[in-house]
Every structure is written in structure tokens, then in C-alpha cells.
Amino acid sequence: MSDTVPVPVSDAVPVRGFTAGPASETVPDPATVSGPGSIAGPDTVADAVVTVVGIGADGWEGLSPAARRELHAAEVLMGSVRQLALVPESAAERVAWPSPLLPALPALIASHRGRRICVLASGDPMFHGIGTTLVRLLGADRVRVLPHPSAVSLACARLGWAVDQVEVVSLVTRPAESLHTAIHAGRRVLILSADGRTPARVAELLTTRGYGGSPMTVLERLGGTEERVISGTASGWFLSAAHDLNVVAVECRADAGTVPLPCLPGLPDEAFEHDGQLTKSEVRAVTLSRLAPVPGELLWDVGAGAGSIGIEWMRAHPANRAVAVENHPERAVRIARNASQLGVPGLKVVTGAAPAALTGLERPDAVFVGGGVTAAGMVEACWEALRPGGRLVANAVTIESETVLASRYGELGGDLIRLAVGRAAPVGGFTGWRPMMPVTIWTAVKPFPRTPGSDDA
Structure with missing residues (x-):
């Protein structure tokens, strides 16, 4: 319920x-x-x-x-x-x-x-x-x-679950895909249903994700004279529609071979659908550590590619928001699919060329520029829009884009690092290191305006 x-x-x-x-x-x-x-x-x-x-x-x-x-x-x-x-x-x-x-x-x-x-x-x-x-x-x-x-208190009382050890996900006004970030082996989840069809949608999502063996319990009309409890597993779920007043309880059990998708940054590259324009896992983890996601903040992911930075920013906390800006329509559609499959269907996708496409967007707390660093006015527009105390992180893999970041580093300060990653790969009958392209990462924090009477001391 x-x-x-x-x-x-x-x-x-x-x-x-x-x-x-x-x-x-x-x-x-x-x-x-x-x-x-x-x-x-x-x-x-x-x-x-x-x-x-x-x-x-x-x-x-x-x-x-x-x-x-x-x-x-x-x-x-x-x-x-x-x-x-x-x-x-x-x-x-x-x-x-x-x-x-x-x-x-x-x-x-x-x-x-x-x-x-x-x-x-x-x-x-x-x-x-x-x-x-x-x-x-x-x-x-x-x-x-x-x-x-609440329905949560009543459900936990029926199931003997500790309320403080249960994750609650409301699907009343959100797509079922919002459940993805709560699905982890060994965890208990309570889902507030939108209607009687929600349990079947949850069962299908769990099965597709590789959690078909997870026990599911649907509790209808909790506290009423017609209260009813239905149990089963996700893959064997048999009820197409329950009563509209219901809550779904899930004990997450991963099927053999299911790859875990933690909410910490650095998801496997294979978790994203992409055409090659993807911030790789190791670089992504470092980039997100520089962006420093704080609950409730808004990120602009500019030149989003596959949307991986914005998606992982939102996965870090349910209150986080992100806007992915991508010039290529087919990539923009792909970003939306990735966001849905990885549990953050609320990611906003803007199709258009930055910096023009940034006009009118809500002011961000952090900005990542993963593509288009060399575009005229790009860095300036992002810096101008950023809230005081906000973080601007830009990545470069070409000499031309590195030159832009070096110039901005000289002008605005911050931190400039170069990240080189090698992955083990077969070399004939042996194993050797296959280097990835080095990535230069510039990070700058926008200062707060000086107040009257402040000094440099």
C-alpha cells in the first residue's frame, strides 16, 4: 500500500x-x-x-x-x-x-x-x-x-523488518526504472506503488536486471479489513494486477553471473551504451571525485557523449540533479536510454550545441566539460553560470584542448593534473600494458564575491 x-x-x-x-x-x-x-x-x-x-x-x-x-x-x-x-x-x-x-x-x-x-x-x-x-x-x-x-511502518511490522534497515523507493510519481539504484544483493527494499500494475512492473525489472530469484511480497490494503499478502519471486511472479492500495517488499538476490552496479563512481564501461564517446571508468572516477557531488546539487554535463558523468553524479544521491547537453541527436537519445537503464530517468537531456544551448538553464553547482573545450566562449560561459563555491572540471585529450586548459589554469588557478592509465592486454602468448590516451583534468572552484571590509590577510 x-x-x-x-x-x-x-x-x-x-x-x-x-x-x-x-x-x-x-x-x-x-x-x-x-x-x-x-x-x-x-x-x-x-x-x-x-x-x-x-x-x-x-x-x-x-x-x-x-x-x-x-x-x-x-x-x-x-x-x-x-x-x-x-x-x-x-x-x-x-x-x-x-x-x-x-x-x-x-x-x-x-x-x-x-x-x-x-x-x-x-x-x-x-x-x-x-x-x-x-x-x-x-x-x-x-x-x-x-x-x-505509514505504509512503510505497517509493512515492516507485518514482515518483521527493521524500518531503519530498509530502503524505501516511491514509484507513485516516478518511472519504475528509478528502482535500479536501490537494487543490490542482500538489501531489502520497500516500494510504494503507483497502482495495481506496479508489482508486475517491479518483477519484470528485477528479472531483466538479473535479480529474478528475489523474493517479492505484495501487501494490499494494509490495516484494513480486507488486508491481503501475496508472495512469490520476481521471475515467477504470477499476478498481473494487485489492488491499487499496495506496497511491494523485495529481498534482493542476484542471479549467478549478475554484475553489481554500485552507486560509487566508476561503473564498468560496459554498463553504458555508447559509440566510443565515453569517459572511461578510471578517468570517470577521478573526474567525479573532482566534481565532488553533494546531495541536492545540480550538475551540467556539457558535451555529454554517453551521459556517464551526469548519470553517475545522480546515482551518488537521490536528491542530485543533472542536465546533459549534447549536440548530436542520436547521442542525446542514447543518453536518455542509459539514464533510464541505470536508475536515473530524471536526468534532463538538452540537445544542442554549447555554449548557446546553455542559455536559460538553471544555474549549476558544478559543471563538467567533457567535449567542446575548444569551442569559442565555452569555458567562459560555464564559469560565468557557475554558482560561487561551485566546481568546474574540464577534461582534455588533444594538444589543442590542453592548450585551452593550460591558459585557463594560468588565468583562474585551480588544479591541473595529467592522468595516464594502462590496461593489461594480451601480447601474443603473454600479457602487456596497453596505454589509454592521457587525459588532462583541470579543476577550479569559483570564489565567493568579496564582501565590503574584507582584506587579503
């Missing part, structure tokens, strides 16, 4: 002038809604005070006395059609979520200004739920949250 399960199309209803459609109990994860004011609305929305009550499949019977009092006192009760049906009729005006919810939410809250608003949420409202969105919109001091046990 997901804490944020989409409502069937038939449940969507018109709400006070908003267009009805396939409403969802969830809104985009706050991590995917970037920038201040992303869900800003009328100024009057800031005056609203909202109480959010978590409710489970057990409905009214499972609510605490405090939660029941809030619902009794509410003048306006908001939630999905399914959630509203779990609460007995009262004097409160009932407002079912419109679709799409996110753009309508500010005006919806503002339209009930001065009234006692109570919002229903599945499980814990602050765990992939509407509570986090309301806090972003109104501020923490304008939102009161009364949580219910």
Missing part, C-alpha cells in the same frame, strides 16, 4: 470551478518541484491555517481521538473521493481534489480563507504526502499534522 495512491478515474469530480479529471491523492514529490515559489498562488493563501489528518485503510475506527476531534470541528474537509468516503458525514463542506491538483491547490486553499480547513492524507502526510506540499505552500507554522502509521 502506498501512502499516496492515485484515485480511479471514476472518482474524479468537479470542484468549485476546477476541471475534473483523473485525480490523485498525491502531488509531485517536493524534491521534483524546484525553486522558491514553484507552487505560489494568491497572497491570501498565506493567511490559511490547515490541519492535515493521516488516515489508513481502517478508516474512522483507526483514527486517534485527537484526529476525530479535528474532523468533527472542520468547516471544510478536503481529500480524495476514497479518503472522504472513510469519514462519516458531518456539517463540513466536502471538497474532493481536482485534477491536476498542484496548480489548483493555492487558489483552492485561498478560496476557503477564514474557515477551519482539514485535509485528509493517506498514512503519514509528511512521507511522500500532501503534508509536505502544504508546508512548502503555507509554511510550517501554518500547517498542523496529525499522522497515521
Whole structure:
């Protein structure tokens, strides 16, 4: 059971002038809604005070006395059609979520200004739920949250799993491929499902990845009177569709010969589809150490080739973001495929020639230039866009591109290294070293602006 399960199309209803459609109990994860004011609305929305009550499949019977009092006192009760049906009729005006919810939410809250608003949420409202969105919109001091046990807590209780030792992946608003980064032999994973078809998608993904022997358990309608548990293995999964309210538990077991794909930088070159334009594994590991991924930061991967740097940057932490800029359309398509297969389908791919293609992109925390160093204005544009404290890393394999990096090193400082890697290869009946092309790596950190009164001491 997901804490944020989409409502069937038939449940969507018109709400006070908003267009009805396939409403969802969830809104985009706050991590995917970037920038201040992303869900800003009328100024009057800031005056609203909202109480959010978590409710489970057990409905009214499972609510605490405090939660029941809030619902009794509410003048306006908001939630999905399914959630509203779990609460007995009262004097409160009932407002079912419109679709799409996110753009309508500010005006919806503002339209009930001065009234006692109570919002229903599945499980814990602050765990992939509407509570986090309301806090972003109104501020923490304008939102009161009364949580219910989350689907994760209930599932772990049924399975006897330690909550702190389980990785949770929400597929409610994300593609199934997002699961790839959590799949490691011996690990336990709980997946919040988008709908009843999610378990079958998970089973197919695990089997294709080489984890077909992994035990899978689907827990439906947790906490409700019709709770059901279905078990099997990924490769032998037999259920095409479960109930929409479900959570999937996986114990990852690798099949014989499955190559592990760790989240540390330096994945095998074979993990990427490419046409030769690929930052090789050893160089990639060093390059990423210079880029220094920090959770939540944004990278520009300029001249991305196969997209390996941007992909590994995002694999380093779920909150990391990256934009891959590639001039060749066929490579751009390949980058998207690589990102999906390696668990970061959220990688943004921009097709176009840099530096012109960089115009309008969100300001980065780090920039990697892997191709096009010699293009006029390339390094200057990347340096200008970089945030203070951000890292610019550029690689060169030709004399011409080395000359550019040497010039920039002389102008801006930083660090300049040359990396030479040799790989063992057959030489007749013996083994010898086959050298790769040496790579020059320039790293520079953009200084913070000088403040008045600072000195050189």
C-alpha cells in the first residue's frame, strides 16, 4: 500500500470551478518541484491555517481521538473521493481534489480563507504526502499534522523488518526504472506503488536486471479489513494486477553471473551504451571525485557523449540533479536510454550545441566539460553560470584542448593534473600494458564575491 495512491478515474469530480479529471491523492514529490515559489498562488493563501489528518485503510475506527476531534470541528474537509468516503458525514463542506491538483491547490486553499480547513492524507502526510506540499505552500507554522502509521511502518511490522534497515523507493510519481539504484544483493527494499500494475512492473525489472530469484511480497490494503499478502519471486511472479492500495517488499538476490552496479563512481564501461564517446571508468572516477557531488546539487554535463558523468553524479544521491547537453541527436537519445537503464530517468537531456544551448538553464553547482573545450566562449560561459563555491572540471585529450586548459589554469588557478592509465592486454602468448590516451583534468572552484571590509590577510 502506498501512502499516496492515485484515485480511479471514476472518482474524479468537479470542484468549485476546477476541471475534473483523473485525480490523485498525491502531488509531485517536493524534491521534483524546484525553486522558491514553484507552487505560489494568491497572497491570501498565506493567511490559511490547515490541519492535515493521516488516515489508513481502517478508516474512522483507526483514527486517534485527537484526529476525530479535528474532523468533527472542520468547516471544510478536503481529500480524495476514497479518503472522504472513510469519514462519516458531518456539517463540513466536502471538497474532493481536482485534477491536476498542484496548480489548483493555492487558489483552492485561498478560496476557503477564514474557515477551519482539514485535509485528509493517506498514512503519514509528511512521507511522500500532501503534508509536505502544504508546508512548502503555507509554511510550517501554518500547517498542523496529525499522522497515521505509514505504509512503510505497517509493512515492516507485518514482515518483521527493521524500518531503519530498509530502503524505501516511491514509484507513485516516478518511472519504475528509478528502482535500479536501490537494487543490490542482500538489501531489502520497500516500494510504494503507483497502482495495481506496479508489482508486475517491479518483477519484470528485477528479472531483466538479473535479480529474478528475489523474493517479492505484495501487501494490499494494509490495516484494513480486507488486508491481503501475496508472495512469490520476481521471475515467477504470477499476478498481473494487485489492488491499487499496495506496497511491494523485495529481498534482493542476484542471479549467478549478475554484475553489481554500485552507486560509487566508476561503473564498468560496459554498463553504458555508447559509440566510443565515453569517459572511461578510471578517468570517470577521478573526474567525479573532482566534481565532488553533494546531495541536492545540480550538475551540467556539457558535451555529454554517453551521459556517464551526469548519470553517475545522480546515482551518488537521490536528491542530485543533472542536465546533459549534447549536440548530436542520436547521442542525446542514447543518453536518455542509459539514464533510464541505470536508475536515473530524471536526468534532463538538452540537445544542442554549447555554449548557446546553455542559455536559460538553471544555474549549476558544478559543471563538467567533457567535449567542446575548444569551442569559442565555452569555458567562459560555464564559469560565468557557475554558482560561487561551485566546481568546474574540464577534461582534455588533444594538444589543442590542453592548450585551452593550460591558459585557463594560468588565468583562474585551480588544479591541473595529467592522468595516464594502462590496461593489461594480451601480447601474443603473454600479457602487456596497453596505454589509454592521457587525459588532462583541470579543476577550479569559483570564489565567493568579496564582501565590503574584507582584506587579503
